[in-house]
Amino acid sequence: MNYYGVVMTSTRTDYLWIAAFAVLVAFAIPWFLWGDATVAAGLPVWLWWHVGWMALASVAFYAFTRRAWDRGVDAEVIRRG
Amino acid sequence: MVEPGVSLGIVAGYLLIALAVGLVAYRLTDGDAEDYYLASRSVGTVVLLFTTFATLLSAFTFFGGPNLAFSAGPEWILVMGLMDGILFAILWYVIGYKQWLVGKAHGYVTLGEMLGDRFDSTALRGLVAGVSLLWLFPYVMLQQIGAGQALVGLSGGAVPYWAGAALITVFMVAYVGLSGLRGVAWTDTLQGVFMLGVLWLAVAWVASAAGGVAALTAGMTGANPEFGSLGGGLYSPQWMIAQAVVIAFGVAAFPQVNQRFFMADRAETLKRSFALWPVLVLLLFVPAFLLGSWAVGLGIRVPDGSNVLPVLLNEYTPAWFAALVVAGAMAAMMSSSDSMLLSGSSYFTRDLYRPFVAPDAGDAREGWVARVGVAVFAAATFLASLLVGGGGGLDVLVTLGSTAFGGYAQLTLPLLLALYWSGTTRPGMIGGVATAEAAYLAHVFVPALPEAYLTWDFALWCMLLSLVVTVAVSAVTTAAPEANAAKFGVGAD
Incomplete structure (x- = not known):
């Protein structure tokens, strides 16, 4: 709930986005591949993970801009002044 | 060549x-x-x-x-x-x-x-x-x-x-x-x-x-x-x-x-x-x-x-x-x-x-x-x-320049609090920024102070300090005028 007493349409959606961002942060470095030296298609597997993860993050961020932008920053209140 | x-x-x-x-x-x-x-x-x-x-x-x-x-x-x-x-x-x-x-x-x-x-x-x-x-x-x-x-x-x-x-x-x-x-x-x-x-x-x-x-x-x-x-x-x-x-x-x-x-x-x-x-x-x-x-x-x-x-x-x-x-x-x-x-x-x-x-x-x-x-x-x-x-x-300046990112990082958590927490106060902000910057500078320049605590870099601990001091001082001091907080969409409720 913000200052003007407007309840966000869905707090659960907020939490889902926070969870999604947390997962993006947590596995940006593939901890489960720690010490792994497997090479696939000329590059270490952990580097391929990085390529895929950045692409996934970009898609997730794009989805956020389409469906959840303005959440959590009190945008309406600031615009109203 | x-x-x-x-x-x-x-x-x-x-x-x-x-x-x-x-x-x-x-x-x-x-x-x-x-x-x-x-x-x-x-x-x-x-x-x-x-x-x-x-x-x-x-x-x-x-x-x-x-x-x-x-x-x-x-x-x-x-x-x-x-x-x-x-x-x-x-x-x-x-x-x-x-x-x-x-x-x-x-x-x-x-x-x-x-x-x-x-x-x-x-x-x-x-x-x-x-x-x-x-x-x-x-x-x-x-x-x-x-x-x-x-x-x-x-x-x-x-x-x-x-x-x-x-x-x-x-x-x-x-x-x-x-x-x-x-x-x-x-x-x-x-x-x-x-x-x-x-x-x-x-x-x-x-x-x-x-x-x-x-x-x-x-x-x-x-x-x-x-x-x-x-x-x-x-x-x-x-x-x-x-x-x-x-x-x-x-x-x-x-x-x-x-x-x-x-x-x-x-x-x-x-x-x-x-x-x-x-x-x-x-x-x-x-x-x-x-x-x-x-x-x-x-x-x-x-x-x-x-x-x-x-x-x-x-x-x-x-x-x-x-x-x-x-x-x-x-x-x-x-x-x-x-x-x-x-x-x-x-x-x-x-x-x-x-x-x-x-x-x-x-x-x-x-x-x-x-x-x-x-x-x-x-x-x-x-x-x-x-x-x-x-x-x-002047070599002091070279040291300062190469540690600048950590120096700026000490501003960021108080900034986040100011943007989102209505309870943030002026003394809280000044105290948080000043304390963390002082602690960070001390670690950059005093060789006796450790590079890391519990294996984590001192810059992270200084950031934590900026957070703790800003919150603690804000909690015991009076909040900013409500009108100014409201400009940021955060009410002093």
Whole structure:
């Protein structure tokens, strides 16, 4: 709930986005591949993970801009002044 | 080595193009401060993305980063991904978008101005500007030192160090002074596109000369098996996390980056940049750092004081191409410094000169002081960079410059609290920022203090201190006037 007493349409959606961002942060470095030296298609597997993860993050961020932008920053209140 | 004349010709060509772009931008500039510093909040997606990017990491992408990957392995790519691809992108929304909304509604141009208004405090405004300039001044110096040295190397010693640094300073002052942010943003965009293109060309060239990507990787792991496996050596989980967190949070409060949050023309621009951020990180850093690491397997020897990327390219690509990359890197140092000069000047004129020296200065006067400020700031950093190494005690400044990211990171958590927590108070902010900065400076300069506590870098602990002190002092003091908090959408309820 913000200052003007407007309840966000869905707090659960907020939490889902926070969870999604947390997962993006947590596995940006593939901890489960720690010490792994497997090479696939000329590059270490952990580097391929990085390529895929950045692409996934970009898609997730794009989805956020389409469906959840303005959440959590009190945008309406600031615009109203 | 290519003829010094050709290399210098390439550099001179770049400088003239930058100056021409500045002149075109100048024709579009009107006198007032908002236009000079923020291009009247009219910057679109491509320009905003590239200007932030070029400003952020230019010289590091060509020199420092590949050197690190050469000596310690390519895992720095993952640190960059976490730092700039994910964490900074999230801060781009959480801090950047909110600052943009608030800045647009109330006309803020600098971070200090925004926080000063939120807490109705000229002291806080001055503190934020003062702290920012403390870290900015030596960081600009480092760029001038780097560019001066690059010119010495490029010309084979024909251009002395002082002349190289002076030439670059004069050019920067000319086009920053003339055209303000519009000129800086446009040259940065050219620069960013140029950097991306050159790096991928370099990868293609080296890969085809050395038998392909798989052969390069096999050579690398053959020469140093640890480079192929994730982690090991310098790379511990604590170190990687600390680097990514401290630098990402530091970047968000770096004046020339933070000020870019106020620049966007509309929300759509911020949205597109937000989604493109990880892709750009991928495109720029993977080739740069892989080249550095691959060089290990190619038996590249890097002489003291040189950088791995130019040495590698001299070996595997035509000499003119290697010269082009070095010229590009040098120009990149300029594109970092020009933005910093402009932001430093705006922090000085708006947050220190105007409130403390000349409260009734008009917009025209401020615009004029801003331009003089750019020239004075650049001249002062130039003089200081000439004197460094002369044993005059100025080496302190080099230490300050190389620890600047951590210094800015101490501002970011109090800033987040100010943006989102209605309970934040003026004494809380001043106390949090001052305590954390003091603790951080003590750790930078007092050798007796440890580098890490419980295996975690001291910069992270100082950030924690900034959070704890801001919250604790805010909890026991009276909140800011409700009207000012409401401007930020956070009520003092």
